[in-house]
Amino acid sequence: MGVEKVGDRLFITVPRRRYGIPSTLNYVDLTTDSNTRSPALRPYPSLREGSSLVSVYRTRADECGRLWMVDTGRLEIPDNHQQVQPPAIVVFDLNTDRELFRYQFKSSDIPAENTPTGLASITIDTKSGCDTAHAYVPDLTTYGIIVYSLRDNDSWRISHSYFHFNPIAGNLNIAGQSFQWSDGIFSLTIKKTEDRCDTAYFHPLISTHEFAVSTCLLNNRTASSDSDYWTRYSIVGERGPNSQSTMHAHDAETNVMFYAEVGRDAFSCWNTAKPLTPSNVEILAKDAIRLSYPSDLHITDGEVWLMANSLPRFGYARLDTNEYNFFIYRANIRDAIYGTTCSGR
Incomplete structure (x- = not known):
């Protein structure tokens, strides 16, 4: 679903919308796999460490060496949707490939049971600095934007008619x-x-x-x-x-x-x-x-x-x-x- 090149790695996400998906966040090593027509996906950061992620649609790296994403926490299996864990912003350190932090959205950010299905992208704003970054998470299902402040480790939700279809x-x-x-x-x-x-x-x-x-x-x-x-x-x-x-x-x-x-x-x-x-x-x-x-x-x-x-x-x-x-x-x-x-x- 998602693709992003960061250095020599190409990150590829596979949201869990069917059974049989071992890893939702993966990568291709461009130094070794670039000439392969259909390279195998490698779990990021590993199969064991990536098991904490339930379902990720898209990633975005910032200028500060971090990889951001939203884990919807939701299995979207037809006729059997399950909220396995609360939706959250998850950030990895691209230099160490270790999870830096996980921020669980507040109940006021998630107005409906199906809201997590619409948290399919994230945009990072580092204009004010790495330690004061903001993340913007569009909600395509219940029509809003969740804004996250890294400095305050807090979030808020905004609405506007232009967010609707x-x-x-x-x-x-x-x-x-x-x-x-x-x-x-x-x-x-x-x-x-x-x-x-x-x-x-x-x-x-x-x-x-x-x-x-x-x-x-x-x-x-x-x-x-x-x-x-x-x-x-x-x-x-x-x-x-x-x-x-x-x-x-x-x-x-x-x-x-x-x-x-x-x-x-x-x-x-x-x-x-x-x-x-x-x-x-x-x-x-x-x-x-x-x-x-x-x-x-x-x-x-x-x-x-x-x-x-x-x-x-x-x-x-x-x-x-x-x-x-x-x-x-x-x-x-x-x-x-x-x-x-x-x-x-």
């Missing part, structure tokens, strides 16, 4: 399956600035719009009580028909936002110096089979990494084990956008 965008046709989803806020990425506050861009999965808010507002636990709180969010623009997206990421070097589009089986871009309109969004790659349900997208070292996993076929039909069902791609960012509307040329 758009029913007009709810019809999907992916991997030969037609269905309706109602996933709300799914991805949040940070566009860094020279000011004290950065800009957090976010969108629901079931929407074709992009929204934005200051990270200073997210980091202020009392901001939601201000009379003008609701007006401090903005609509950035719209990407175009069928452009529903899972994850997205902003590249500071090129000022380009990249999207993993499930609605069009595509990988697309938008130069954030331009208005967000359909004409300013360019599809860089599109394939109904090999880019079916692109589930994660991450930028590191001038490259964008993308995973596609045919999730709807897995959920509504059966995977053909004689075919490749999971694909991981990487692209040099400048090469990918060269000559497109995203390059600024």
Whole structure:
């Protein structure tokens, strides 16, 4: 489900949505496995030490040598969901491969029994320093953001109508399956600035719009009580028909936002110096089979990494084990956008 390159390791997550998954957090050693077409996944940090994790959807490393994730604590076996342990933020030290800490969410962060199923991504903000970092956890199921303060070792939940899904965008046709989803806020990425506050861009999965808010507002636990709180969010623009997206990421070097589009089986871009309109969004790659349900997208070292996993076929039909069902791609960012509307040329 999730993919992230950190140094010579490629972290790959496998949420426990079926029986028979020995490890939810894994990696591939790029120094030894990069030439293997379908390398075996290695449990992280080991099979024994990783057994404390129940189900992880995506990871994010920060500039401080730490690997962050949300362990939903939930087995999502069809017709047999089980909350094995409370959902929590878990952080590993990438230098020692030891767990640094686990922060269990408060009851006020988790408004419903099914909320943990929607804690599928995490974004880390280290602008104020490694010891004062914040983590942002979108809740796509019950429509909120959980903000965690490392300095205070505390969390709070915020709400806004922009976190909800758009029913007009709810019809999907992916991997030969037609269905309706109602996933709300799914991805949040940070566009860094020279000011004290950065800009957090976010969108629901079931929407074709992009929204934005200051990270200073997210980091202020009392901001939601201000009379003008609701007006401090903005609509950035719209990407175009069928452009529903899972994850997205902003590249500071090129000022380009990249999207993993499930609605069009595509990988697309938008130069954030331009208005967000359909004409300013360019599809860089599109394939109904090999880019079916692109589930994660991450930028590191001038490259964008993308995973596609045919999730709807897995959920509504059966995977053909004689075919490749999971694909991981990487692209040099400048090469990918060269000559497109995203390059600024």
